[in-house]
Amino acid sequence: MHSVTHSVLLIILIFRRTNGDSVNQTEGPVTVSEGALLTLNCTYQTASLAPYLFWYVQHLNKAPQLLLKGLTADRKVEHEGFQATHVKRDSSFHLQKQAVQASDSAVYYCALRFTGTGKLTFGDGTALTVKPKVKDPNPTVYQLRSPQSSDTSVCLFTDFDSNQVNMEKIMGSEGSTVHKTNSTVLNMEILGSKSNGIVTWGNTSDAGCEYTFNETIPFASSLEISCNAKLVEKSFETDINLNSQNLSVIVFRILLLKVVGFNLLMTLRLWSS
Known part of the structure; x- marks a missing residue:
């Protein structure tokens, strides 16, 4: 017991005050x-x-x-x-x-x-x-929903003022279960700024997307903040036309490489002969 007491006193003397x-x-x-x-x-x-x-x-x-x-x-x-x-x-x-x-x-x-x-x-x-130096414009909601089912969705909240919006109050429709990540800072390198962000997911089509800003921002209507995620971004569904264009570009590149390779091969054969 005495040895422990002496050790504690020694540490205090070393790390706080030594000889005045x-x-x-x-x-x-x-x-x-x-x-x-x-x-x-x-x-x-x-x-x-x-x-x-x-x-x-x-x-x-x-x-x-x-x-x-x-x-x-x-x-x-x-x-x-x-x-x-x-x-x-x-x-x-x-x-x-x-x-x-x-x-x-x-x-x-x-x-x-x-x-x-x-x-x-x-x-x-x-x-x-x-x-963090965060840019706080009007809040934005992005919603990702499965095209095959409307029972689940994921929402990304960005650009909200952390001092004004209580993201702990995220809620979905009645009877729904909503899960959420902790609020974090998104580094928007392309825009040269940072933004507050949080992700939610749940077993309903809204997963807390639609009602959050109505419940957490006083007088949201007077601030003209969109509270309906469907009005901002319905989904990140794949664009079929865009995929077709990408595939066409890849095919043209392959054909171009083949043409270049064939011309190079014929040139080498002519030189060797």
């Missing part, structure tokens, strides 16, 4: 938008004449990893877009990044180490959440 040293950093949680400038302040107090400063990052369900280390005073260090300068006269080691990404969401720790020792004094940590 302390580290203060930006209090969290901190929330910023994707692409914004990030600054996390870090100041320290120590009796050491040449302290070493560090920044550690801990992503969800992962162990802390070293991000930056400032071994020389007044010299900027950089890694993966992050940068910090150990300013000795201000006893500071502020962390910056010009344009944060959603993947930068994590807990950041500023740490101090004595010269010649391996003891670290950590700050309390700053929890950072980076909100």
